[in-house]
Amino acid sequence: MEVADINKPLTFRNRIHPWIFAELVSFASIIMMFGALTSAYIVKKAAGNWLEYSMPTHFYFSSAVVILTSILLHISFKSFVKKNEVLYKTCLVLAFVSGISFIVLQYYGWNALYAAGVDLKANVSGSFMYLITGLHALHILGGLAALVVAMIHAFSLPFIVTEKRKVRYKLVCYYWHFVDFLWIYLFAFLMFYK
Amino acid sequence: MGHHEVDPNDSVAVMIEETGYDDHFHDHHHGDKYQSSFIGHYIFSMDHKIIARQFLITGIFWAIIGAAMSIVFRLQLGFPEADLTWLRPFLGKWIVVNDGIGTLSQEFYYALVTMHGTILVFFVLTAGLSGTFSNLLIPLQLGARDMASPFLNMLSYWFFFLAGAVMFYSLFLSTGPFSGGWTGYPPLSALPQASSGSGTGMTLWLLSLTLFVVSVLLGGINYITTVLNLRTKGMSMWRMPLPIWAFFVTAVLGLLSFPVLASGFFMLIFDRSLGTSFFLNEIFIEGQALDRVGGSPVLYQHLFWFLGHPEVYIIILPAMGIVSEVLSVHARKPIFGYTAMVLSILAIGFLSFIVWAHHMFMSGVNPWLSNFFVVFTLIIAVPSAVKVFNWITTLYGGNIRFNSAMLFSIGFVSMFISGGLTGIFLGNSAIDIQMHDTYFVVAHFHIVMGIAAFFGMFSGVYHWFPKMFGRFMNETLGRIHFWGTLIGAYAIFWPMHYLGMAGVPRRYYSFEAFDAFKHFGPMNQFITIAAIIVFGLQLLFVINFFYSIFKGRRMKTKNPWGANTLEWTTPIDAGHGNWPGKIPVVHRWAYDYGKDGKEFIPQVQPMEEGEVAGDHH
Numbered sequence: 053m054e055v056a057d058i059n060k061p062l063t064f065r066n067r068i069h070p071w072i073f074a075e076l077v078s079f080a081s082i083i084m085m086f087g088a089l090t091s092a093y094i095v096k097k098a099a100g101n102w103l104e105y106s107m108p109t110h111f112y113f114s115s116a117v118v119i120l121t122s123i124l125l126h127i128s129f130k131s132f133v134k135k136n137e138v139l140y141k142t143c144l145v146l147a148f149v150s151g152i153s154f155i156v157l158q159y160y161g162w163n164a165l166y167a168a169g170v171d172l173k174a175n176v177s178g179s180f181m182y183l184i185t186g187l188h189a190l191h192i193l194g195g196l197a198a199l200v201v202a203m204i205h206a207f208s209l210p211f212i213v214t215e216k217r218k219v220r221y222k223l224v225c226y227y228w229h230f231v232d233f234l235w236i237y238l239f240a241f242l243m244f245y246k
Numbered sequence: 247m248g249h250h251e252v253d254p255n256d257s258v259a260v261m262i263e264e265t266g267y268d269d270h271f272h273d274h275h276h277g278d279k280y281q282s283s284f285i286g287h288y289i290f291s292m293d294h295k296i297i298a299r300q301f302l303i304t305g306i307f308w309a310i311i312g313a314a315m316s317i318v319f320r321l322q323l324g325f326p327e328a329d330l331t332w333l334r335p336f337l338g339k340w341i342v343v344n345d346g347i348g349t350l351s352q353e354f355y356y357a358l359v360t361m362h363g364t365i366l367v368f369f370v371l372t373a374g375l376s377g378t379f380s381n382l383l384i385p386l387q388l389g390a391r392d393m394a395s396p397f398l399n400m401l402s403y404w405f406f407f408l409a410g411a412v413m414f415y416s417l418f419l420s421t422g423p424f425s426g427g428w429t430g431y432p433p434l435s436a437l438p439q440a441s442s443g444s445g446t447g448m449t450l451w452l453l454s455l456t457l458f459v460v461s462v463l464l465g466g467i468n469y470i471t472t473v474l475n476l477r478t479k480g481m482s483m484w485r486m487p488l489p490i491w492a493f494f495v496t497a498v499l500g501l502l503s504f505p506v507l508a509s510g511f512f513m514l515i516f517d518r519s520l521g522t523s524f525f526l527n528e529i530f531i532e533g534q535a536l537d538r539v540g541g542s543p544v545l546y547q548h549l550f551w552f553l554g555h556p557e558v559y560i561i562i563l564p565a566m567g568i569v570s571e572v573l574s575v576h577a578r579k580p581i582f583g584y585t586a587m588v589l590s591i592l593a594i595g596f597l598s599f600i601v602w603a604h605h606m607f608m609s610g611v612n613p614w615l616s617n618f619f620v621v622f623t624l625i626i627a628v629p630s631a632v633k634v635f636n637w638i639t640t641l642y643g644g645n646i647r648f649n650s651a652m653l654f655s656i657g658f659v660s661m662f663i664s665g666g667l668t669g670i671f672l673g674n675s676a677i678d679i680q681m682h683d684t685y686f687v688v689a690h691f692h693i694v695m696g697i698a699a700f701f702g703m704f705s706g707v708y709h710w711f712p713k714m715f716g717r718f719m720n721e722t723l724g725r726i727h728f729w730g731t732l733i734g735a736y737a738i739f740w741p742m743h744y745l746g747m748a749g750v751p752r753r754y755y756s757f758e759a760f761d762a763f764k765h766f767g768p769m770n771q772f773i774t775i776a777a778i779i780v781f782g783l784q785l786l787f788v789i790n791f792f793y794s795i796f797k798g799r800r801m802k803t804k805n806p807w808g809a810n811t812l813e814w815t816t817p818i819d820a821g822h823g824n825w826p827g828k829i830p831v832v833h834r835w836a837y838d839y840g841k842d843g844k845e846f847i848p849q850v851q852p853m854e855e856g857e858v859a860g861d862h863h
Binding site for chain 1: 267269394395398463466467468470471472474475476477478479501502503504505506508509510512513516520521522523524539540541542545548549552
């Protein structure tokens with residue numbers, strides 16, 4: 053789309069591309085959303101009537117997988133910049149697979165929690181757990197959609213490293229690093245603040 | 247496209263061509279192919295100037311609906327005995343006819359009050375005000391060709407449109423729209439069986455406002471990025487015109503507070519649809535105890551007001567920014583205390599996040615905790631007073647043009663003082679024991695953020711109408727609109743203070759059964775009559791607005807007000823990209839009025855040798 057060119061980055065002002073900056077700004081709002089949920093969690097827990105439970109093992113694995121996704125995307129991006137086509141594409145696909153397996157692990161984790169008696173409705177602590185991890189999983193699904201677009205670009209466009217493609221790929225990678233860190237925070241929060 | 251021709255008589259255009267910044271707009275620009283069709287140009291436009299007009303006109307549509315609703319419930323309050331059968335063609339079964347006398351259904355009265363609040367707060371004074379002027383002025387006053395992402399900007403409008411479409415649809419449900427108050431407190435909002443509007447009406451309310459949150463976030467991300475990344479050369483933060491500072495802080499507030507509301511909504515949706523009990527505990531409906539325990543309705547109130555309080559500044563800050571600009575331009579004087587104005591905007595923005603519980607003094611918050619919220623709330627009076635002082639000193643000794651834009655700005659200052667003072671009453675948790683949930687509260691917030699914000703908006707519309715449509719609005723109608731609205735608005739809301747101090751509760755359908763409040767009947771009649779007159783005057787404004795778009799006096803020169811800011815250096819019919827050639831470079835602040843014997847010096851004018859900057863202290 054040609055329109056996007058209407059605001060080319062102003063060379064005298066931007067050390068950072070405006071789109072990347074906009075993405076960082078949007079992270080602030082996602083942080084506020086999860087911050088609100090975890091604050092509500094703290095307030096509600098202090099009010100009592102709170103069921104305690106342990107995290108299912110699946111979540112430990114999904115945490116590892118999420119870190120792996122970030123590392124793969126980082127390697128892929130670096131390879132893209134260095135014009136290493138094979139490594140760029142391989143790591144991109146592996147990151148996608150890794151992202152999918154995160155969702156699968158979350159799903160089995162929820163099942164394990166349910167089997168252990170942590171119901172969505174029985175106690176507010178369980179409701180919070182499913183809401184917070186579910187909302188996070190939605191963000192991961194958004195990231196997977198972005199990876200699909202990145203893969204379409206990778207496999208349908210000729211391999212040329214342009215500034216514009218770099219910025220676009222960077223947007224995807226930053227998003228993944230963000231939702232990955234978000235999961236680590238949420239997991240640590242739910243684990244230690246039960 | 248060839249090289250752009252500059253009219254040698256147009257000194258500002260020559261100056262931009264000589265000193266401007268060449269971003270090779272034409273070399274790379276592909277001529278807005280997407281704009282060649284009507285749909286691309288006017289419907290799915292990515293030009294911030296068109297999007298601004300879309301926000302404004304949609305806002306006007308909602309303002310008419312929201313205001314008409316208030317007239318219907320004011321009729322009920324002022325004339326409870328009156329026959330409302332004539333409203334049946336509009337309201338259908340909500341007008342119940344008994345023995346030939348039509349009365350407003352009680353259920354629908356609550357729906358009207360709820361929708362009036364929701365529509366005015368979110369659709370009109372958030373989207374219609376900040377959406378319109380942030381879009382129009384941020385790129386224009388900063389010397390940018392458009393927003394950082396024109397595409398997200400377009401999405402922002404269409405999410406707002408979608409939110410409106412869903413809310414509009416909910417008005418026609420057989421069970422009626424949501425009726426539990428614009429704050430959507432549980433349990434009325436959490437239990438579909440709680441009232442007739444709590445079912446599908448509430449589901450659509452939640453859907454609509456969730457879409458609205460998306461719209462605000464997309465817009466806000468763009469506004470913030472544009473302000474921080476796309477200012478033209480020379481436009482340092484401390485040279486930005488005050489509206490831009492106000493829109494910037496507004497966007498930050500929205501970005502940080504709306505997601506919290508979204509979280510509250512998600513929990514509410516879980517409570518409604520999945521059987522959780524985040525906000526529900528020990529509820530009886532028709533004598534039957536529900537099995538929903540463990541939640542807390544006050545938790546929702548915290549989440550709601552964490553948005554809700556910044557929200558009132560999201561509404562009023564853009565109006566303050568617009569007023570600061572208009573007062574300075576039409577008083578032909580620099581704004582008094584520019585730095586103090588900026589700092590007070592920042593202070594208000596910061597404080598707005600730590601006062602939310604003053605909306606909850608009487609709903610179960612620990613009274614000891616309330617003390618802190620009282621103190622922070624009262625501290626907001628300080629930056630607010632700084633602003634009022636600076637507006638008045640800007641006017642003092644000015645060569646004032648009393649046109650419609652200026653009158654509404656002065657009216658804004660009057661309203662802001664009147665409404666702000668009663669905020670000091672309500673901010674005290676002790677006085678709030680008597681005042682809470684009375685008409686005193688209604689009077690306070692309608693004056694300070696309803697009427698005042700509208701005055702800021704009107705001022706902006708009259709002032710920037712030539713920029714938006716290349717024509718002027720009719721001045722005579724504008725002045726009638728101003729004086730009628732100023733007097734009328736005070737006539738509506740001033741008496742409500744007395745009602746409130748006497749303890750008359752808000753949101754009641756009728757006071758017939760209360761001996762203590764019966765004698766206020768004539769006062770309620772007076773308020774209703776004033777409301778009808780003021781409503782009529784707003785229709786006059788709407789007629790003036792649409793008539794002037796097509797038939798108004800044509801704008802012949804680029805800068806009719808003799809203003810310094812960059813939006814008045816663009817061609818009268820500026821296309822997408824705003825400036826045909828180079829973008830202007832800024833050499834001074836925006837408020838060099840009456841300096842060194844010159845009436846005004848535009849920001850693009852280079853400093854003369856030995857000239858001292860106008861903002862130099």
